[in-house]
Structure formats: C-alpha cells, structure tokens
Amino acid sequence: MRTAGHDSAPSRSPDPAALAAAVRAAARAAGYEACGITTAEPFPEYAAAVDALGRAFPRTAPLYAPFRDRTDPRRGAPWAQALVVAVRRYSKYRLPPGPAGHIGRNYLCDRRLPACPDHAMTARLTAALRALGLRVKRGSGTSDRWAAARAGVARLGLNTFALTPASGSWINIECWRVNAALPPDPPTLDPPCPPGCRRCIEACPTGALRAPRVLRMDRCVAWLTYHAPWPVAPSLWRRMGPWIYGCDACQDACPLNRGVWTESEPAPWLEAVAALLRPEALAELTDADYRRKIHPLFWYIPEDGVERWRANARRALAYAAARGRGKPTTDGA
Numbered sequence: 001m002r003t004a005g006h007d008s009a010p011s012r013s014p015d016p017a018a019l020a021a022a023v024r025a026a027a028r029a030a031g032y033e034a035c036g037i038t039t040a041e042p043f044p045e046y047a048a049a050v051d052a053l054g055r056a057f058p059r060t061a062p063l064y065a066p067f068r069d070r071t072d073p074r075r076g077a078p079w080a081q082a083l084v085v086a087v088r089r090y091s092k093y094r095l096p097p098g099p100a101g102h103i104g105r106n107y108l109c110d111r112r113l114p115a116c117p118d119h120a121m122t123a124r125l126t127a128a129l130r131a132l133g134l135r136v137k138r139g140s141g142t143s144d145r146w147a148a149a150r151a152g153v154a155r156l157g158l159n160t161f162a163l164t165p166a167s168g169s170w171i172n173i174e175c176w177r178v179n180a181a182l183p184p185d186p187p188t189l190d191p192p193c194p195p196g197c198r199r200c201i202e203a204c205p206t207g208a209l210r211a212p213r214v215l216r217m218d219r220c221v222a223w224l225t226y227h228a229p230w231p232v233a234p235s236l237w238r239r240m241g242p243w244i245y246g247c248d249a250c251q252d253a254c255p256l257n258r259g260v261w262t263e264s265e266p267a268p269w270l271e272a273v274a275a276l277l278r279p280e281a282l283a284e285l286t287d288a289d290y291r292r293k294i295h296p297l298f299w300y301i302p303e304d305g306v307e308r309w310r311a312n313a314r315r316a317l318a319y320a321a322a323r324g325r326g327k328p329t330t331d332g333a
C-alpha cells in the first residue's frame with residue numbers, strides 16, 4: 001500500500017551512467033540492501049500472469065482486477081523513463097518470541113510504522129533522487145516484485161515472493177518512477193529455486209499456493225486472517241492453524257530463507273507490546289488495548305474488529321492444544 005509522492009522540477013546531470021551510479025549510491029546511503037534500475041516499459045509478463053489467475057479462478061477474478069490495472073508504470077506518470085527499485089531487508093530485527101509463528105514477520109517489521117528505524121528510508125531516498133535533479137513519483141505503478149526481477153535485484157520464487165541471496169524473502173521492494181533514461185540493469189527473471197523444490201506448496205495449509213507461482217488469493221491464510229469477509233468459511237478456518245495475522249508458512253519452509261535472519265538489531269517498537277502479542281493475551285484483548293496499542297501497529301483489521309483478533313487468537317490456541325493431543329487440526333474458536 002504505497003502512497004504517491006510529489007513530482008518535482010528537474011535539473012540534472014546529462015550523463016545517464018553517472019546518474020545511475022549516483023542513484024545506487026544514494027540508495028545505499030539511505031539504508032537499502034540493493035538498488036537496481038529497469039525501464040518504465042509495461043510489464044506484459046505480469047499482465048499475463050494476472051490474466052492467467054483470473055482464468056484459473058473465475059470466482060475470484062474481482063480480487064485480481066485491480067492488479068490488471070497496474071501493469072504499466074507510465075499510467076499516472078507518462079513522463080517516466082525508468083524505475084528505481086530498492087530492496088529493504090528486515091531480517092536484521094530481533095523479534096520478541098510471543099508473536100513468532102502467529103503474526104507474519106512482514107507485519108511485525110512494517111517500515112510504515114513511524115517507530116520502525118527504517119521508516120525514514122523512503123523519504124531519504126526520495127529526497128536524494130530529487131537532489132540529483134530527477135522528477136520523481138513514488139511507487140512502480142505495477143508489481144514491485146516483478147519490477148525487482150526486471151531490475152535485477154531479486155528473483156521471484158515459486159512461492160511468488162521476491163528473494164535475494166542475502167535476505168531470502170524477508171525483504172520489501174520499494175520503487176520510484178523517474179524521468180531519466182537510466183541504463184537498465186540485466187534482469188533476473190528466472191526463479192532462484194533448486195530443481196524439484198516444492199516445499200512452499202507442500203507447506204501451504206489451505207492449498208492457496210496451487211502450483212509454482214500460482215497463488216489463489218481467496219485461500220491465502222494471510223488474506224483470511226484480516227481481509228476476507230467475516231466469518232471465514234469453516235472449511236478454511238479449520239486449516240488456518242496458528243496464524244493470527246498474516247501467514248509465513250510458505251516462507252518458513254523455503255530453503256532459501258535458511259540462515260538469513262540475523263537478528264542483529266533490536267525491535268524496540270515491538271518490545272513495548274510484546275506481552276500483548278502472545279496468543280493468550282490476544283484472545284482476551286480488551287477494546288481499549290486494541291485501540292491504543294494493537295490497531296496502530298496492525299491496521300488491516302478495522303478499529304472495530306477486535307473480535308476478529310480474539311477469534312483468530314482463540315483458534316491459534318485451540319490449534320496448539322489439538323497438536324499437543326496429537327490432532328492435526330481444529331475448529332478453534
């Protein structure tokens with residue numbers, strides 16, 4: 001969920017190669033793991049992938065429709081000539097144990113949180129690009145993951161996530177459209193997956209990951225925990241296991257994520273609420289604690305949706321209890 005930035009009047013160096021080098025240096029200085037460049041041409045492969053999903057799952061086609069409108073970076077920025085694509089890694093954070101395996105790590109480390117130390121990175125790089133004389137619009141106007149692959153800074157795994165060798169899929173991709181014809185980097189469109197690996201597909205609890213790079217969105221546990229119409233269908237609810245907000249099952253199973261979570265930096269914004277992020281506490285969450293402490297951090301469930309949190313947490317607890325008794329699944333709440 002990106003916010004569009006402001007355009008700015010340019011006045012810049014005429015040497016595209018030097019400008020590209022300056023852009024990469026600015027991204028590193030802003031704190032990004034990597035930065036690549038691709039053209040602002042449309043993304044026909046992404047359009048084809050979205051169309052294929054709509055054909056494969058006609059009942060869920062409306063969920064994919066907004067993505068079909070996002071295949072051309074120049075839509076909304078007709079002057080754009082290149083995409084600057086930066087990789088932010090969050091595998092550096094030391095997470096409190098309470099939410100582990102219950103709340104997706106991406107949400108725990110959300111850079112949009114003002115208290116997250118990475119929060120200022122986006123504004124830093126936007127300002128640096130403008131200081132280089134570039135006209136800038138935040139966002140790729142298309143799939144950031146596909147932009148990352150075409151800019152050569154990540155590869156798309158069969159679980160649909162973008163991965164880098166240093167950080168696996170524990171990354172966010174951020175993009176900027178710019179008005180300079182910067183020289184593009186060689187794309188990395190082939191998957192990084194070992195031959196025959198299907199661990200992510202096998203780990204997916206609801207069968208949302210149907211086949212390599214085929215994700216049925218209305219079955220994905222992440223979507224089911226916070227966005228799906230409520231209540232969730234019992235046939236899916238029973239399979240959502242320990243997940244309360246988000247789901248990392250396909251990423252946890254991925255061998256390319258092994259050993260990349262370094263835990264080298266504290267996450268103080270989470271430590272302050274760590275006790276509340278345990279399933280036991282979330283199952284009993286008060287309205288006041290939800291409004292003041294939880295919703296400001298995790299806002300995909302609306303402010304009046306505390307009961308959804310409680311029910312998700314009760315299901316997670318029931319799942320753990322059933323596993324303790326040797327049963328694989330449970331109806332939970």
Ligand code: SF4
Pocket residue numbers: 203204205206207208209215219220221222247248249250251
């Ligand atoms: S996030 Fe969970 S439910 Fe969604 S595709 Fe991955 S494993 Fe499946």
Ligand code: SF4
Pocket residue numbers: 157158159160192193194197198199200201253254255256
């Ligand atoms: S689990 Fe295997 S197939 Fe899936 S993304 Fe990771 S390496 Fe690729």
